[in-house]
Amino acid sequence: MPVTKCPKKSEPLWKEWDRKAQKNGLRHHVFAVNGDHYVGEWKDNMKHGKGTQVWKKKGAIYEGDWKFGKRDGYGTLSLPDQETGKYKKVYSGWWKDNKKWGYGIQFFEPEEYYEGEWCGNHRSGWGRMYYSNGDIYEGQWKNDKPNGEGMLRLKNGNRYEGRWERGMKNGSGRFFHLDHGQLFEGFWVDDVAKCGTMIDFGRDEAPQPTQFPIPEVKILDPDGVLREALAMFKKTKEEGD
Numbered sequence: 001m002p003v004t005k006c007p008k009k010s011e012p013l014w015k016e017w018d019r020k021a022q023k024n025g026l027r028h029h030v031f032a033v034n035g036d037h038y039v040g041e042w043k044d045n046m047k048h049g050k051g052t053q054v055w056k057k058k059g060a061i062y063e064g065d066w067k068f069g070k071r072d073g074y075g076t077l078s079l080p081d082q083e084t085g086k087y088k089k090v091y092s093g094w095w096k097d098n099k100k101w102g103y104g105i106q107f108f109e110p111e112e113y114y115e116g117e118w119c120g121n122h123r124s125g126w127g128r129m130y131y132s133n134g135d136i137y138e139g140q141w142k143n144d145k146p147n148g149e150g151m152l153r154l155k156n157g158n159r160y161e162g163r164w165e166r167g168m169k170n171g172s173g174r175f176f177h178l179d180h181g182q183l184f185e186g187f188w189v190d191d192v193a194k195c196g197t198m199i200d201f202g203r204d205e206a207p208q209p210t211q212f213p214i215p216e217v218k219i220l221d222p223d224g225v226l227r228e229a230l231a232m233f234k235k236t237k238e239e240g241d
Contacts, residue, residue, distance in 0.1 A: 024043060036054060038051055048067060061079075073094070074093070074094055077090045099121045103115075112130060114128070124141050137152045139164065149163065150162075159176050170190060170191075182201055182210065184198045
């Protein structure tokens, strides 16, 4: 009795080609139509794991972690220097959903950089900013501006300690005029000191002390006058907000 065999069903070629086209695991250069290219790990056709992305238009390079097609985890972004042509680090730190998120360091200029917390590509939380003119701000940030408690130390050694809002001195604070040996303590509104007290502070050790010491206050109730002035400015500020 003859034996018959059923022929195997042939699979369409497009299915085999589709399987081969699926990107999973480590891949070498994968180019996009605009010239961008990526080297690294994939999962379900998305960049996932460790990898390096190069954007042709700006020449930017990102090296680090990816999650389902987005920068997520720890990574470094670099850009080519227009003068030397060499790559310079722009940001090194943590990312989430393609944005700077968590702790990271951003380089703005050779001598100007920020180190601290980020949220959605904005400096938010605690951070320290080194400015190119030698000033240093350390404290709280919100939406890329000093906001909350912070200290600004100027290049000449003078410093402000106190409240900030929208990048300006706002609220109670102290300004140490160490070059002249004086201390001002009071209330600020949009970087302007509205009221407060000035006393001698380390005047004998100051490099450029004032010619005469601050005279003694003669009014009957200096603290009461100050409290009244502070209350007025706080009320005005709250009404303005």
